[in-house]
Amino acid sequence: MYKKYGDCFKKLRNQKNLGLSYFSKLGIDRSNISRFEHGKCVMSFEHIDLMLEEMQVPLSEYELIVNNYMPNFQEFFILELEKAEFRQNRDKIKELYSEVKETGNHLLTITVKTKLGNISQTEVKEIEAYLCNIEEWGYFELTLFYFVSDYLNVNQLELLLFNFDKRCENYCRVLKYRRRLLQIAYKSVAIYAANGERKKAENILEMTKKYRTVGVDLYSEVLRHLARAIIIFNFENAGVGEEKINYALEILEEFGGKKIKEFYQNKMEKYLKRSI
Template sequence: METGKLIRAIRKNKNLKSKDVYKNILTRPAISRFESGKSDTTAEKLFQILRNMNITLEEFYFQYNGNAENDDFLTIDAYTEAYYAKDLSKLADLEREAKIRYEETANIKFLHYAATIHLFQRKLTYQPISGEQFSIIRNYLVACETWGYYEVVLFTNSLDFFSADLIDALYPTVKLKMTEFNRIRRYKNELFSLVSNILVLYLEKNDADKSAYYYAELESAVSNSDNRMYEHAILLFFKELIALIRDKKEDTHKLQQMLQMFDFLEMKRISKQCSSLLADVRRNNAEAF
């Protein structure tokens, strides 16, 4: 459906008059051409029209796509779920599909998806990381002077394959960008997600100092989030893990209680991830002696 025709349908459904929607934006003849699909308008004018109809750009985009979910979110969710489920067959299918889409469209995001999925498969099978596949992601991000939401998500999803030094170097820039995105409701919790992933990397290495630093960053991210109960629970778990690393203690009673709470709240994936993380920390503690 052309933009103008959709605008007309929304306007009619809202019982809005043309003069109220298009005042000081389009002339009467221009309105007729626009709503009949015979002409288009500028992005600036479209934003004004949407504002006058009290509809967000995200809502409009959703309707423009026939009420279909964003393909990018669906793809990322699909390969993330497959990774945590250790579903190698699904990951292989998704990588193959991403490569086909790249050949069909030449859109670089599909090349990035394929590279990320390939790296996930190698990690799950304990194979050396493919330098060629990782360089596709790293070179793109390093060469990109201005990061948008896409670049931040790409970085977050490929954190496991970056060196600690590079993560630390990039973090201030990424944090600044994510703070900007926090103003957008849909992306409001992304900073918490990013910092959580970085913190997990350092917890897995039993690096108490770096873990403490990113824990403090995580605490500040919670105040801007909409999902307080879940995030405070995760914070408590991370805090206990850091204490476990610092003190080299064996008492994990509180941590086990938290895992039970995650199960009770039906946060199965979180419970499984945290349980695995606890096992890594305990194993590293044992090896330290």
């Protein structure tokens, strides 16, 4: 399995006519690259991303080459699921559930159930146990956490947020990972605030600062604004919080259309101590 990643990296390096020593300026030893290319060791995600960036090769292109120019099924499926959720297309979600159930992918099947609202507590605990046993989370693990967080109590949430930084530190430079990290963080802020845990909510917001120094995007910034507005609404001034929430929702509508605004508007009712 690992040799495939090394083979693809070597192919890209040779196409760019770059020697193994070229990446020494990044602090990556040529012997480690050679071992990686021959499948004798695993290269850290951060180092792979740095070298791809140096070669001006997007991570998505590298992933396509690794997968023989076929999109990663898991990530493609998750994208389709999120689109259906944003559009509030329950029929499409049911269709995706039937499709993935036939594949026998148990965890992905449970992931869809989080969007249908029929996930059991046994399944929630199964995902919790799975995530706790994974030392370094990839995009799928981050997505599992993000999707199941709606069904977690504060204690379960806190358990999964333990060592969150360490589990994810290698991914924050890549936009799609960083966006998912921030989605998890800002939803956690909302859950803590809804449960009267202001200090914990503010600690999570503080933690996100280092991710934002790497890079920001409009969508993530609007989610941050919403998370902060929920804290203001629940703990400081409901009127001011409501104004800030409505402002963020208007930006979401301009950014992604009416459906995405309605999606987050519906979510707000769960996190506020009274409806707006």
